[in-house]
Amino acid sequence: KQEVTQIPAALSVPEGENLVLNCSFTDSAIYNLQWFRQDPGKGLTSLLLIQSSQREQTSGRLNASLDKSSGRSTLYIAASQPGDSATYLCAVRGSGGSNYKLTFGKGTLLTVNP
Amino acid sequence: GAGVSQSPSNKVTEKGKDVELRCDPISGHTALYWYRQSLGQGLEFLIYFQGNSAPDKSGLPSDRFSAERTGGSVSTLTIQRTQQEDSAVYLCASRDSYYNEQFFGPGTRLTVL
Numbered sequence: 001k002q003e004v005t006q007i008p009a010a011l012s013v014p015e016g017e018n019l020v021l022n023c024s025f026t027d028s029a030i031y032n033l034q035w036f037r038q039d040p041g042k043g044l045t046s047l048l049l050i051q052s053s054q055r056e057q058t059s060g061r062l063n064a065s066l067d068k069s070s071g072r073s074t075l076y077i078a079a080s081q082p083g084d085s086a087t088y089l090c091a092v093r094g095s096g097g098s099n100y101k102l103t104f105g106k107g108t109l110l111t112v113n114p
Numbered sequence: 115g116a117g118v119s120q121s122p123s124n125k126v127t128e129k130g131k132d133v134e135l136r137c138d139p140i141s142g143h144t145a146l147y148w149y150r151q152s153l154g155q156g157l158e159f160l161i162y163f164q165g166n167s168a169p170d171k172s173g174l175p176s177d178r179f180s181a182e183r184t185g186g187s188v189s190t191l192t193i194q195r196t197q198q199e200d201s202a203v204y205l206c207a208s209r210d211s212y213y214n215e216q217f218f219g220p221g222t223r224l225t226v227l
Binding site for chain 2: 034041089091093100101104106107
């Protein structure tokens with residue numbers, strides 16, 4: 001059974017700092033990995049999608065990397081802003097029989113202080 | 115274009131009542147999912163629809179939960195005889211068939227008193 005762990009559970013940084021959020025998964029047989037952002041009381045916004053054959057994806061100040069063999073992904077946020085404050089969720093889609101559903105971590109609550 | 119929409123955004127009900135939650139996926143997306151997010155818990159898979167195939171109901175927590183998808187588009191999640199432990203945010207997602215990226219709706223916050 002796939003398990004996804006996100007560390008740290010919470011992170012508080014001053015504005016302008018670069019930061020890294022970590023995600024690990026137990027079964028390396030994945031189809032893809034998605035990073036989401038969730039604002040309080042809101043749904044999930046997809047940030048980056050990395051296919052299993054890819055090593056990284058970039059969107060603006062965000063860069064996500066994937067090391068499938070070691071079961072790890074990182075989300076790098078450059079020059080953080082107060083508007084980046086949210087919960088960041090990592091989710092993996094398996095490549096086996098249940099290869100259509102996402103397994104989520106519990107998220108990292110990020111606070112960027114002005 | 116329009117994203118995934120869900121209604122109602124909030125639902126407060128009394129224990130024992132039935133509730134229906136609605137999801138409108140992104141047009142053209144054949145795959146549709148329901149997930150549940152409980153306080154302090156991660157997102158939990160409930161059910162998956164793909165085109166005309168039989169849905170995967172393996173995540174439904176009890177037989178009080180059911181879902182249908184009419185015409186390959188709109189989906190309804192029904193919870194019968196609601197219990198307090200059903201209180202959660204119910205999220206719907208649809209998936210594009212090219213990049214296989216899932217897009218989520220804003221969710222329905224269900225409170226069972």
